Amino acid sequence: MFLKDKNAYVFLILATLFWSGNFIVGKAATLFEIPPFTLNFYRWTFAWLILAPFTLHEIIQKKKQILQDIKLIFILGITSITIFNSIVYYSLNFTQVISGVLMISTIPVMIIFFSSIFKIEKTNIFQILGVIFSLLGVTIIVTQADLDILLNLNFNKGDLWMVVAMFSWAIYSSLLRKKKFELSQTSLLEVIISAGLIFLLPAYIIEMALGYRLNIDLPFALTLTYVVLFPGLASFICWIKGIAIIGSNRSGIFLHLMPIFSTVLAILIFEEKFMNFHLFGALFIIGGIFLSSKKTVND
Numbered sequence: 001m002f003l004k005d006k007n008a009y010v011f012l013i014l015a016t017l018f019w020s021g022n023f024i025v026g027k028a029a030t031l032f033e034i035p036p037f038t039l040n041f042y043r044w045t046f047a048w049l050i051l052a053p054f055t056l057h058e059i060i061q062k063k064k065q066i067l068q069d070i071k072l073i074f075i076l077g078i079t080s081i082t083i084f085n086s087i088v089y090y091s092l093n094f095t096q097v098i099s100g101v102l103m104i105s106t107i108p109v110m111i112i113f114f115s116s117i118f119k120i121e122k123t124n125i126f127q128i129l130g131v132i133f134s135l136l137g138v139t140i141i142v143t144q145a146d147l148d149i150l151l152n153l154n155f156n157k158g159d160l161w162m163v164v165a166m167f168s169w170a171i172y173s174s175l176l177r178k179k180k181f182e183l184s185q186t187s188l189l190e191v192i193i194s195a196g197l198i199f200l201l202p203a204y205i206i207e208m209a210l211g212y213r214l215n216i217d218l219p220f221a222l223t224l225t226y227v228v229l230f231p232g233l234a235s236f237i238c239w240i241k242g243i244a245i246i247g248s249n250r251s252g253i254f255l256h257l258m259p260i261f262s263t264v265l266a267i268l269i270f271e272e273k274f275m276n277f278h279l280f281g282a283l284f285i286i287g288g289i290f291l292s293s294k295k296t297v298n299d
């Protein structure tokens with residue numbers, strides 16, 4: 001039993017480390033002027049091509065069930081593939097990795113919020129307080145704990161777009177719980193990627209039309225290789241393996257390693273500074289996560 005748990009911990013730590021690396025590589029992409037929608041388009045195009053030989057047979061077999069849920073699948077594709085990843089890469093042009101990943105760390109609490117709105121799961125008083133505390137933490141980070149920024153509405157636009165990304169992934173995760181799909185997880189991922197790419201293609205074309213050019217050079221090749229193989233595919237596989245061994249509830253705790261990994265990497269690689277407002281924001285977010293995990297007597 002201990003060996004199985006140990007293997008699960010290795011898989012889950014690797015998954016969160018690779019996802020954390022996505023923020024670092026996304027920030028590096030801005031330094032090499034790799035357009036965000038272009039990077040995201042090629043990331044998921046190559047991920048689709050890699051998964052295709054293993055999933056298309058099942059997708060064709062179950063196309064009737066897929067078409068029955070096509071509206072939900074399109075929403076899942078837009079919120080996760082089209083919006084979330086594109087906006088994360090775009091936001092990193094303007095904000096610190098530390099600020100971005102601290103805001104993204106509120107997603108587990110935001111999932112509870114949207115699950116309640118969409119009537120997927122009931123919410124208790126602790127979870128409501130958790131949402132409030134987490135949003136206060138995000139507000140502190142966005143305003144840098146400076147009242148003048150709030151009064152003058154002089155926000156960093158990268159931080160504001162990261163909030164959009166945060167809500168987009170929370171909506172995706174909440175809706176994913178709403179329906180039990182008759183597909184393997186890899187085939188479901190392929191279908192969601194397909195839906196997301198349909199809407200990502202116009203964004204990619206518009207970005208090119210606006211004059212953002214892609215240089216196919218070594219930095220782009222290395223960046224693309226990482227985002228496709230590690231946060232795109234390896235994290236997914238490691239996460240599924242970890243959940244299969246110790247379950248989703250125990251696995252979810254490992255997501256809170258992401259802010260730690262990303263912050264340490266950002267400080268080491270980009271020499272970013274961990275400021276007081278990061279600390280205060282993080283404390284509220286941690287408080288929100290703690291409260292949202294508590295249960296009432298009736299739960």
